[in-house]
Amino acid sequence: MSHGYLFLSGPVGSSGVAVPHYRGSRYFLMVLAAMVLGFFLAISSAWADGGTSVPNAVPPKGEHEGKNVEQPIEFPHNIHVDVNKINCMYCHTYARRSKVAGIPPTSKCMGCHLVIATDKPRIKKLTEYWEKKEPPRWKKVHDVPDYVHFTHEKHLKRFVFDNEGMSVDNVSEVCAFCHGEVKKMTVAHKVKPLNMGFCARCHEANKGPFDCWKCHK
Amino acid sequence: MSLDNILTNWSRYRKGAEEGGFHEYEHQWGMVVDLNKCIGCNACSVACYAENNLPVVGEKRCGKNQAMNWLRIERYWDEPDIEPYKAIPTANVDVWIEGNPPAKKTDLKPSMPSSYLPGLLEQGGQSFEERVGFDGTKSEFQDFGASFLPMMCQQCHAATCEPVCPVAATYHTPDGLNAQVYNRCIGSRYCSNNCPYRLRYFNFWSYYEDAWPEPLHMQLNPDLSVRDKGVMEKCTFCVQRIRVAKDMAKMENRKVMDGEFATACVQTCPTGALVFGDMQNPESQVSKLWSYHQVERGKTKQSKQNKELRGYRILEGLNTDPSVLYLERVREV
Missing domain, CATH: 3.30.70.20 (Alpha-Beta Plaits)
Structure with a gap:
């Protein structure tokens, strides 16, 4: 996406005048090709970003290629959220009332999976954990440094509960601001940078607080 | 920005x-x-x-x-020379132990065993008692008037x-x-x-x-x-x-x-x-x-x-x- 923006607004792509700087038609063609490519990239990223139905919100911009984190069970977010339409906050229930979103206890998994899909290998693995009375050691994917204060609670209040015209059923689109489209993933991996620039840009666009001590501790 | x-x-x-x-x-x-x-x-x-x-x-x-x-x-x-403090005899530890004055002033030991204070003990080769002077004669501090x-x-x-x-x-x-x-x-x-x-x-x-x-x-x-x-x-x-x-x-x-x-x-x-x-x-x-x-x-x-x-x-x-x-x-x- 960054390429797209560079070419659309940068000094090279914004005007064809920059082209005579390069001598020879080969360079000209290359630049032209890059411009065209950049244009399509920009269009596609604009589609990806603009395709949100969250009112009164400017989604934060930025991308990141996070490593795939190997979890004890390859939890399929896509089956739960995309296929079965389970709300994010059904499992990550602490998000709306505390700093952390929380990982559901195994009992919550077993609430359904005592009866649902018990023959699948992943569920069998889960049942093993349940019978051993041991929680699966889920690994943290989205982590901010220790010097950052972040509350899920207040962000959900701003973008979901106090947001006029926002349906709680669409909460996954608000989650996707920072977590990416988890409903298309199996186990989550980090697709947003979650660095200070990412936070600050969003706070600026959405008129969030801008005091250093609001987030730094 | x-x-x-x-x-x-x-x-x-x-x-x-x-x-x-x-x-x-x-x-x-x-x-x-x-x-x-x-x-x-x-x-x-x-x-x-x-x-x-x-x-x-x-x-x-x-x-x-x-x-x-x-x-x-x-x-x-x-200030030590404020009138009321002059009236009190300096460093008289007996004041603290009303009705039960020690026989000799040197008998009064700090209540904490000095082994608890190894760092203090080593300073200048003096024992805690010597340095702090609980017998009331050597104290580097006034007995009254701390705030x-x-x-x-x-x-x-x-x-x-x-x-x-x-x-x-x-x-x-x-x-x-x-x-x-x-x-x-x-x-x-x-x-x-x-x-x-x-x-x-x-x-x-x-x-x-x-x-x-x-x-x-x-x-x-x-x-x-x-x-x-x-x-x-x-x-x-x-x-x-x-x-x-x-x-x-x-x-x-x-x-x-x-x-x-x-x-x-x-x-x-x-x-x-x-x-x-x-x-x-x-x-x-x-x-x-x-x-x-x-x-x-x-x-x-x-x-x-x-x-x-x-x-x-x-x-x-x-x-x-x-x-x-x-x-x-x-x-x-």
Whole structure:
């Protein structure tokens, strides 16, 4: 996406005048090709970003290629959220009332999976954990440094509960601001940078607080 | 963008009261310290250590003035030649043990076995008894007339530390606090050199390496970071508690109430010598005390009507406009 923006607004792509700087038609063609490519990239990223139905919100911009984190069970977010339409906050229930979103206890998994899909290998693995009375050691994917204060609670209040015209059923689109489209993933991996620039840009666009001590501790 | 933000905020908060500099505060956290009630027990200091992840630096570094006590108890001695003290025979330990005077003064030993104090014992090859002189003849201290003054960051409204920071790591928040952003601090130490109260503490070492050996690291407060070497730090008025209180108030769509939370020192003080609150709220205990003692913000000299009132601010003549009001200690003379 960054390429797209560079070419659309940068000094090279914004005007064809920059082209005579390069001598020879080969360079000209290359630049032209890059411009065209950049244009399509920009269009596609604009589609990806603009395709949100969250009112009164400017989604934060930025991308990141996070490593795939190997979890004890390859939890399929896509089956739960995309296929079965389970709300994010059904499992990550602490998000709306505390700093952390929380990982559901195994009992919550077993609430359904005592009866649902018990023959699948992943569920069998889960049942093993349940019978051993041991929680699966889920690994943290989205982590901010220790010097950052972040509350899920207040962000959900701003973008979901106090947001006029926002349906709680669409909460996954608000989650996707920072977590990416988890409903298309199996186990989550980090697709947003979650660095200070990412936070600050969003706070600026959405008129969030801008005091250093609001987030730094 | 961020530089603009810093510069506009800076100039806004640097303006004096006469230029209308203060009007955009959300809160103005302030404190009152009643020195009449302070017994110098150091509980506030201990609470501060526990709350704010302060490392215990050890005796040697402490001797080099590197102790990280954000809240320190300063001890002052009354003049020994005040009349009432002259009347009392100097260093008469019998006074303390009424009706049961020791046969010889040298029989009186410190109640703590000296093996508990190995560091003190080694100093100068003297035993604890020899050095401190519990027989009442060698004491380096007066027996009477000590008074105590808890000294924490005064959260000045025209703080001298703020304009000298080259990287804007210390700035004024809309809460009326001197913030210290550890990530941004480069350790130039200009701020501590410019602080007239000497209330900024510098991490000369990576104290976290040995200050909390296993399992003690479990006591660290997760609500604020553990500072590394090369970073300046100071009392924050327990900003992590302020943050939680404000967050809770916001979630419940109300204002922060007076007495809803307190800083660690205020919470711990056994005699209630410390009071904390929002001075924007005219109903808060703090603002009532300030107005009762006729101490006003933004002044270098108070024009008190009643000279009997005890309130004063430390070094306010320097135009730092501190947020901590001290109530003078009254002595029977």
